[in-house]
Structure formats: C-alpha cells, structure tokens
Amino acid sequence: MAEPRTRIQQKNRGAILDAALEVFSQHGFRGATLDQIAEVAGLSKPNLLYYFPSKEAIHVELLSGLLDSWLDPLRELDGAGDPVDEIVSYVLRKLEMARTLPRESRLFANEIVQGAPRIMEIIEGPLKALVDEKAALIAGWAEAGRIAPLDPHHLIFSIWSTTQHYADFDVQVRGILGARDDAHFDDAAAFLDRLYRRALTPD
Amino acid sequence: MAEPRTRIQQKNRGAILDAALEVFSQHGFRGATLDQIAEVAGLSKPNLLYYFPSKEAIHVELLSGLLDSWLDPLRELDGAGDPVDEIVSYVLRKLEMARTLPRESRLFANEIVQGAPRIMEIIEGPLKALVDEKAALIAGWAEAGRIAPLDPHHLIFSIWSTTQHYADFDVQVRGILGARDDAHFDDAAAFLDRLYRRALTPD
DNA sequence: CGTCTTCCTGACCATTTGGTCAAACTCTGA
DNA sequence: TCAGAGTTTGACCAAATGGTCAGGAAGACG
Numbered sequence: 344m345a346e347p348r349t350r351i352q353q354k355n356r357g358a359i360l361d362a363a364l365e366v367f368s369q370h371g372f373r374g375a376t377l378d379q380i381a382e383v384a385g386l387s388k389p390n391l392l393y394y395f396p397s398k399e400a401i402h403v404e405l406l407s408g409l410l411d412s413w414l415d416p417l418r419e420l421d422g423a424g425d426p427v428d429e430i431v432s433y434v435l436r437k438l439e440m441a442r443t444l445p446r447e448s449r450l451f452a453n454e455i456v457q458g459a460p461r462i463m464e465i466i467e468g469p470l471k472a473l474v475d476e477k478a479a480l481i482a483g484w485a486e487a488g489r490i491a492p493l494d495p496h497h498l499i500f501s502i503w504s505t506t507q508h509y510a511d512f513d514v515q516v517r518g519i520l521g522a523r524d525d526a527h528f529d530d531a532a533a534f535l536d537r538l539y540r541r542a543l544t545p546d
Numbered sequence: 547m548a549e550p551r552t553r554i555q556q557k558n559r560g561a562i563l564d565a566a567l568e569v570f571s572q573h574g575f576r577g578a579t580l581d582q583i584a585e586v587a588g589l590s591k592p593n594l595l596y597y598f599p600s601k602e603a604i605h606v607e608l609l610s611g612l613l614d615s616w617l618d619p620l621r622e623l624d625g626a627g628d629p630v631d632e633i634v635s636y637v638l639r640k641l642e643m644a645r646t647l648p649r650e651s652r653l654f655a656n657e658i659v660q661g662a663p664r665i666m667e668i669i670e671g672p673l674k675a676l677v678d679e680k681a682a683l684i685a686g687w688a689e690a691g692r693i694a695p696l697d698p699h700h701l702i703f704s705i706w707s708t709t710q711h712y713a714d715f716d717v718q719v720r721g722i723l724g725a726r727d728d729a730h731f732d733d734a735a736a737f738l739d740r741l742y743r744r745a746l747t748p749d
Numbered sequence: 750c751g752t753c754t755t756c757c758t759g760a761c762c763a764t765t766t767g768g769t770c771a772a773a774c775t776c777t778g779a
Numbered sequence: 780t781c782a783g784a785g786t787t788t789g790a791c792c793a794a795a796t797g798g799t800c801a802g803g804a805a806g807a808c809g
Contacts, residue, residue, distance in 0.1 A: 352786090369661065373574065373576055374574060377766075377768085378767095386787090387789090388767085389768085389787075392767085398766095398767065398768090452655075452659050452714075453659055455714075456574075456714050457573060457574065459717045459718065467721045470721070493737060493740055493741060494733055496722065497733060497737035497738075500711055500712075500715075501711075503711070505703075505707050508704075508706070509703075511659050512658050512706075514658060514661055514666070519670075519673065519677050530697055530700060531700055533697070535700075535704070539745075542740075551755095552755075555756090579796065580797060589757090590758060591758095591798090592799085593758075600798080601797065751808100753806105753807085753809105754806085756804080756806085757804070759801100759802100759803105761799080761800085762799075762800100763796100763799105764795105764796085764797085765797100766795075767792105767794090767795100769791080770791085770792105771788105772789095773787080775786070776784085776785075777783090779780100779781090
C-alpha cells in the first residue's frame with residue numbers, strides 16, 4: 344500500500360495524512376486520537392484503519408515523508424557565492440519554512456522533545472551525515488578567513504533553533520508581541536539577517 | 547492543601563512533583579499517566595490522588611511553581627555593568643539552566659508547542675510585562691550606541707531559543723554530535739559567547 | 750494506652766481509545 | 780448489465796486510564 348493505486352486511495356490517503364499532520368503537530372503522538380484525525384479527515388475511524396494499519400503507521404509515514412523536504416534548505420547550502428550571504432540566505436529560507444510550514448516544524452519538535460523514539464536512527468544516520476558535510480564546508484570558509492571562526496555544528500544548531508522557534512513557540516511569540524497576523528515574521532527576518540551577518544562577517 | 551502541614555505531606559508532595567516533572571517533561575500532559583507518575587514517585591495511584599485532586603492539578607502546580615525560577619535569569623538582567631557583558635552573561639546563565647534543569651525546559655516546551663492551554667494568561671500577562679521591561683532596557687542601550695541596534699524582543703527570543711535548544715532538542719544535539727557526556731555544553735557556551743559578543747558589540 | 754487525625758490501599762467504576770470484523774455499498778471494466 | 784474488486788461502516792472488543800470510596804494502618808498526642 345506504499346503507492347496509491349486508485350484515485351480514491353490517493354485522495355483519502357492524502358486527506359488522512361493532512362489531518363494527521365494537523366492533529367499530531369498540535370497534540371503529539373500520544374495526545375492525538377484516531378477519532379480526532381478521522382473527524383478532521385472527514386472519514387470514519389474504521390476507514391482510517393483501512394488505509395493505514397495503525398496509528399503509529401500514520402505517524403511514521405508522516406515523519407519519514409516530511410523529513411526530506413524539511414532538510415532541503417540545508418542541502419541547498421553550497422560553495423557558490425559569498426559565504427556570509429549563503430548562510431544568511433539559509434537562515435531566511437529556514438525562517439520562511441517556519442512561517443509557511445509550522446505544522447511540520449511542530450511535528451518534529453514534539454517528536455524530538457519527547458525523545459525522538461521513532462526517528463533516532465535517522466538522526467544518527469543520514470541527518471548527522473548531512474550536517475557533518477555542511478559543517479565541513481563552513482569550517483572550510485572559516486579557515487580561509489571568509490567568515491568569522493565559529494563552531495559550525497553549533498552555528499547550525501543556532502540557526503535551527505532561532506528559526507524554528509517562530510513555529511514551535513508560535514503562541515508564546517504572539518502572546519508576548521501581541522501579534523495578530525504574520526507581520527512579525529518580517530521583523531524576525533530582519534533581525535536574524537542582521538544578527539548572523541554581524542556575527543559571521545570577518546573582521 | 548497549598549502548603550504542606552506535616553513532614554509526610556512535605557516529603558510525599560515533593561516526591562510526586564518531582565516524579566511528575568520527570569514524566570510530564572518526557573511525555574507531555576496527555577502522554578503522561580498517573581500510574582507512571584505514581585510508580586516513579588514510589589506511591590500508589592490512589593495515594594497520589596490523596597495529595598492532589600487530579601492529574602491536571604499536579605500539572606498546573608508544577609508549571610506555576612517553576613515559572614518563577616525559570617524567569618529568574620532574565621530578571622537579573624539590569625543596567626549595571628557593560629551592556630554586552632550583561633547580555634552575554636544572561637545567555638550563559640540561560641544555557642546553564644538548560645544544562646542543569648533540562649526537565650523544566652522540556653516541560654515548558656511541551657506545554658507551549660501544544661498551544662500553552664494552561665499558561666496563556668501568564669504569557670500574555672506577567673511574562674509579557676517582564677519581557678517588555680527588559681526589551682525597553684535593551685532598546686535604551688541600543689539608542690545610546692552601547693550595543694548594536696537589534697530588535698530587543700527578537701534578541702530575547704533568539705537567546706531563549708538558542709539556549710533552550712540544548713535542553714529541548716537534547717537527543718538531536720547528542721545524536722548529531724555523537725556526544726556521550728555534557729562536554730558539548732562548554733562548546734555551546736563558547737559559541738554563544740562569541741556569536742552574541744560579535745553581533746552586539748557596536749562598530 | 751486510647752483516641753483522634755492523618756495516611757494509605759484494594760477493589761471498583763465509567764470513559765476513552767486503538768483496533769477488529771462481517772456485512773453492505775460503490776465503483777469499474779468487460 | 781453484471782461480477783469482482785475496492786471502499787465504507789455500525790457494532791463490537793480488550794486494554795488503558797482518570798478517578799472514587801469504604802475501610803484499614805500508622806502517627807500524633809493527651
């Protein structure tokens with residue numbers, strides 16, 4: 344049942360995954376119920392379980408299916424162009440994802456805060472490999488004096504945290520800023536642009 | 547039952563709150579069960595409910611009881627001393643909390659990621675007030691040219707996110723770094739010190 | 750030592766929840 | 780149109796879970 348064969352399957356599997364993203368990202372794995380997902384998807388609970396063998400299967404498919412697109416911005420970081428611009432534009436791409444795909448961000452946040460029981464292998468495998476590769480690239484820039492010398496792994500962590508913060512801690516950010524729309528994302532972009540540009544530009 | 551009256555009450559209420567912190571911070575409110583908390587606390591489930599009227603009451607008491615100490619580092623940020631040093635030392639205090647009190651950090655992270663249903667009033671009230679006050683202090687420094695001009699609210703958000711990341715996303719950080727002990731916290735401290743010092747020091 | 754309060758527990762309950770299943774319905778292609 | 784595959788559902792189940800309660804055990808205290 345990996346790839347849908349009929350139109351109905353395609354439509355319903357899509358609806359289920361979208362509903363599950365909505366519910367899992369808001370309540371976490373244990374906090375979400377099949378009834379909630381079914382209602383959001385507009386299907387009956389037994390019908391959910393016709394398309395997916397279990398609650399966990401839905402969750403796993405969501406996580407693994409989204410991880411790739413989640414890491415795309417980091418993959419785009421490459422050697423062309425000015426290093427500072429490269430990194431800053433990575434920051435802004437990541438912030439843009441937090442704005443447009445907050446549910447995905449919260450899905451991963453929930454999973455990782457709770458110990459990442461289902462994606463530990465991915466973290467220690469492909470994710471670590473990708474990060475190590477990009478960290479080496481950044482380290483090269485630092486050695487060449489093209490950016491200020493900063494620990495590349497922790498630099499990447501700081502980029503992840505500062506950008507995803509606007510998705511994962513959305514209610515706190517809004518509560519403190521008194522924000523009603525998404526305008527504060529532009530302020531965040533301007534802030535992060537300055538912060539990283541100042542920190543990274545070599546003396 | 548707000549303040550314990552006997553030794554037994556004090557001991558058992560303490561054990562319950564500690565166990566609840568352990569379990570809630572790891573599984574979130576809905577993911578935690580009274581049986582788990584009872585087992586960790588070394589008490590029977592009915593005995594839990596002798597000391598607290600409900601699961602939710604334990605959670606609320608934990609959250610409100612810990613919020614104060616959680617915000618202490620920010621309160622310490624004041625006008626004395628060099629502004630850059632003040633802010634950097636706030637960053638390091640916050641990172642130290644992430645190292646020594648990761649459960650508290652994850653408790654709040656879980657709560658906020660899931661929409662902060664139980665502490666929204668606190669966020670929009672006392673927390674917002676405190677942040678606004680400190681933001682004004684920072685804005686004053688910027689206007690006086692004593693630090694680089696950076697949006698103070700977003701600066702505070704970035705400090706929260708970069709430091710709490712090491713508690714909330716601990717398993718990810720460890721997985722990527724291959725860390726077995728807490729040594730990477732020292733690297734993180736060195737990194738954040740440089741990052742904020744470079745970004746904040748006026749030209 | 751006796752009694753009064755505090756503390757603790759086994760048994761129990763109602764609800765929720767993930768999941769099953771047989772039967773029915775609907776769509777598609779010959 | 781008709782058979783067979785694909786789709787949907789109501790009824791049901793077992794386990795888990797938050798919570799209750801009557802009564803017993805253990806301290807505190809005169």
